[in-house]
Amino acid sequence: MAQRPTGVKTSEASASPARFRSKHLLAIGDLNRFEAEQLLDRAETFEPLLEQKVKKLDTLRGRTLINLFFENSTRTQSSFELAGKRMGADVVNMSVKSSSVAKGETLIDTAATLNAMRPDLLVVRHGSSGAAALLARKVDCAVINAGDGKHEHPTQALLDAFTIRQRLGKIEGLNIAICGDVLHSRVARSNVALLNILGANVRLVGPPTLMPTGAERWGATVHHDMRAGIKDADVVMMLRVQRERMDGGFFPSAREFFWFYGLDEDKLKFAKPGALVMHPGPMNRGVEIDSIVADDPKISLIETQVRMGVAVRMAVLEALAEPGSNQETR
Ligand code: ASP
Secondary structure, X not given: OOOOOOOEOOOOOOOOOOOOOOOOEOOHHHOOHHHHHHHHHHHHHXXXXXXXXXXXXXXXXXXXXXXXXXXXXXXXXXXXXXXXXXXXOEEEEEEOOOOOOOHHHHHHHHHHHHHHOOOOEEEEEEXXXXXXXXXXXXXXXXXXXXXXXXXXXXXXXXXXXXXHHHHHOEOOOOEEEEEOOOOOOHHHHHHHHHHHHOOXXXXXXXXXXXXXXXXXHXXXXXXXXXXXXXXXXXXXXXXXXXXXXXXXXXXXXXXXHHHHHOEOHHHHOOOOOOOEXXXXXXXXEOOOEOHHHHOOOOOEOHHHHHHHHHHHHHHHHHHHHOOOOOOOOO
């Protein structure tokens, strides 16, 4: 097959479901460039459907999707629920309060119980890195990681890439700055991996205390000065400050964090004129982002990200539910 430029919007592959080699989607590393682009192309065909009065397909009719959330989530859980329903699947939501003791045992027990119910797709969010991979080894169905601790959140990265591509027509060659609490962010890890596959120039921006050791080896340049880090950026992606994952003083105060790293109009002037702003949500307004920037419809893609999330997840569910699709190119 002819190679096409990376990250460029195209509809040539969109008429058919995306195909994955991997049975599961646990991390961006499960995808190659072709698979990722096929998926974005497919999401592009689902997107107009979401604006129609009748939004339902019957592609996954008779299939069962279980949403298993050990951590609170509003947008990701409802996004997967809507995506499943719009593809015609039966969707069951399970929110499990995970105990801090014997997490592994709880998870394996839950996996066995769920497996007995013979779901076709299992979407899992858990506070521990590696939880989705552990579950995938214990069940027969396809598992989608909807966020595991600080590790990965692959569908967030896919929806972010889709949002950028829909708005700017390409990803290849764009300067994309990912800023804030990189240390605790699964969104940052998945985004760096995917944006690299798609040919973007990625920068990570944040204080040394919130930058993981070795982040420069992820395929991004590392900056501790916000203005230098977002200079000439096409897209500035802000991360939520993850207080629930902090067990010490990572920065002196929210006010000081905002002063140095909060995205406001002044700092945004250093990015390219017309640069776009993203945030995976939920936002801490006045900590990592100023409301004036977050709510400006000319530059903020934050609501668009939520809409695009449904289309991308529809494409992911379809790809993983397609019988045998993931074995073909293995
Ligand atoms: N919603 C995203 C996640 O679950 C981002 C965040 O919570 O900061 O990782």
